[in-house]
Amino acid sequence: MTQAQPLVGIIMGSSSDWPTMQAAAKVLAEFGVPYEARVVSAHRTPDLMFEYAEAARGRGLKAIIAGAGGAAHLPGMVAAKTTLPVLGVPVQSKALSGQDSLLSIVQMPKGIPVATFAIGEAGAANAGLFAVSLLANDNPALAAQLDDFRRRQTETVLAMELPPLV
Ligand code: RP5
Numbered sequence: 001m002t003q004a005q006p007l008v009g010i011i012m013g014s015s016s017d018w019p020t021m022q023a024a025a026k027v028l029a030e031f032g033v034p035y036e037a038r039v040v041s042a043h044r045t046p047d048l049m050f051e052y053a054e055a056a057r058g059r060g061l062k063a064i065i066a067g068a069g070g071a072a073h074l075p076g077m078v079a080a081k082t083t084l085p086v087l088g089v090p091v092q093s094k095a096l097s098g099q100d101s102l103l104s105i106v107q108m109p110k111g112i113p114v115a116t117f118a119i120g121e122a123g124a125a126n127a128g129l130f131a132v133s134l135l136a137n138d139n140p141a142l143a144a145q146l147d148d149f150r151r152r153q154t155e156t157v158l159a160m161e162l163p164p165l166v
Pocket residue numbers: 012013014015016017041067068069070091
C-alpha cells in the first residue's frame with residue numbers, strides 16, 4: 001500500500017500484524033501524512049529488510065514505524081541499517097501477550113536506538129502520532145493540526161459523564 005511520495009514507512013513482520021498496525025496508518029491518514037505500508041519480515045525476508053532500511057532515507061522517508069510480534073527483531077535490525085528515526089511497535093503475541101515483543105524491541109544495545117511504544121493498537125496509534133510530531137518540527141500547519149487534535153481530545157474527556165450506580 002503506497003501513496004505518492006510517502007514520508008513515513010509502516011512495515012510489519014506479517015499481514016497478521018495489520019489489524020494492529022493499521023492504527024498507525026489511520027492516524028497518518030487523519031493528519032494527511034503520506035505513508036506506505038508493507039510486510040517486511042526480519043526472519044523470513046531478511047534481504048528485503050536490509051534493502052528497505054538502506055534505501056529508506058534516499059527514497060524520502062522521514063521515519064519508519066516497524067511492528068512485529070514474538071521474537072520481534074524487525075525494528076532493531078532496521079534501525080541497525082538506517083539513521084532514520086525507527087519507531088517500534090510490539091504486536092500482541094498469542095503465547096506471551098506481547099511481553100516477548102515488547103522486551104525484544106525495547107532492549108536495544110547502546111548505540112542503535114529504537115523508540116518503543118506500548119503493546120498493541122495503542123502503541124501503533126501513538127507511533128503514528130509520534131511520527132506526526134517529528135514531521136511537525138518543520139511543518140507549522142501539521143503542528144497546528146496536532147494542537148487541534150489535543151484540544152478536541154481534551155474536550156471529549158472533559159465532557160465525559162459517568163453512568164448512574166447499578
Ligand atoms: C512475527 O511473527 C510477525 O510480526 C507476527 O507478529 C508473528 C506471527 O506471524 P504469522 O505467523 O502470523 O505470519 O514475525
